[in-house]
Amino acid sequence: MKSYRKELSFHLPTRRGLVNITNDVQQAIDESGIKEGLVLINAMNITASVFINDDEGGLHNDYEKWLEGLAPEKPYSQYQHNGYEDNADAHLKRTIMGRETTCAITNGELDFGTWEQIFYFEFDGKRTKRVLIKIIGE
């Protein structure tokens, strides 16, 4: 069994934003030389998500509006976590979208359906955040 580890780094200029990281993950698989296995991709910060869905701008706007409805940013005082912080909503939004995804590697490629794309979803940006890619297989 082989394993490979890589970090991605992000520093978004806005509080929230989406980055398509599918090519970064495929590049890590290429670097690993692993042909059959699993790849775990997870946010290393607890106010960000890694998830799989469509690379379509309208849908991304829908996510923004929908998540604000389910876990509003303001008023900050509605959350006990916001004593010294203002990012409780970011923890909740990340919970909806998920911390991680595990994907199959087949013949050295992400084994994906037609429209599957991997995204980093930032909910508390303007600082450096990290994503971990861990690959195991042969």
Added chain:
Amino acid sequence: MKSYRKELSFHLPTRRGLVNITNDVQQAIDESGIKEGLVLINAMNITASVFINDDEGGLHNDYEKWLEGLAPEKPYSQYQHNGYEDNADAHLKRTIMGRETTCAITNGELDFGTWEQIFYFEFDGKRTKRVLIKIIGE
């Protein structure tokens, strides 16, 4: 390390519906010959979910009602994604329920609690959709 790959195919007659795929996953494990490892089961389409919960009809009806409350299908015009599509709600419902599950294999069997069952949850049916089963182990 061994690996095994299998696809399941679905074509539901309704927009939404649930299919218990626990036996299909166990059959794939049997075919793989893998006794100790992990099995990833994921929707290959981005308007469907794979998740684990109870095989109880009342609960399944509760899921339908609850998801409609959190991400209503109509009016279609409330979602920017619905320019040429009408399935934005399906992307959001699938986000709540999740794309995938990873399960343990022990002694050649799904290592499950008493009531755990694996389901495919369709949110945009009447077309052919796929689920990927990827197994690694020994």
Added chain:
Amino acid sequence: MKSYRKELSFHLPTRRGLVNITNDVQQAIDESGIKEGLVLINAMNITASVFINDDEGGLHNDYEKWLEGLAPEKPYSQYQHNGYEDNADAHLKRTIMGRETTCAITNGELDFGTWEQIFYFEFDGKRTKRVLIKIIGE
């Protein structure tokens, strides 16, 4: 490839509650002798979650309030599942928080960001429940 399996057991005195299990998971990794691989941690009961976030009491109170808003416990009669049961809300809350997490093991340690902690989240306590830890790697 090596594998290792361990169960954790819980019996909370309240219906809902959180337990930090990060040290238990690291101990299982130590016992396994596995240095590079993946660890799956999942609830074996379908009314509980395993998830990763901050070990901060204010946030945990925010989770309680937020989940009650998204999937209220009462009135019990609002859920079809509650014919002989009263825990439909527990199934839904667990769906939001997730069944499982998969984590990377690097150099024999949980490969975590600064604030990542693993929690067991009970939604239907006062009975014995289980969590499965399955580790594969080398």
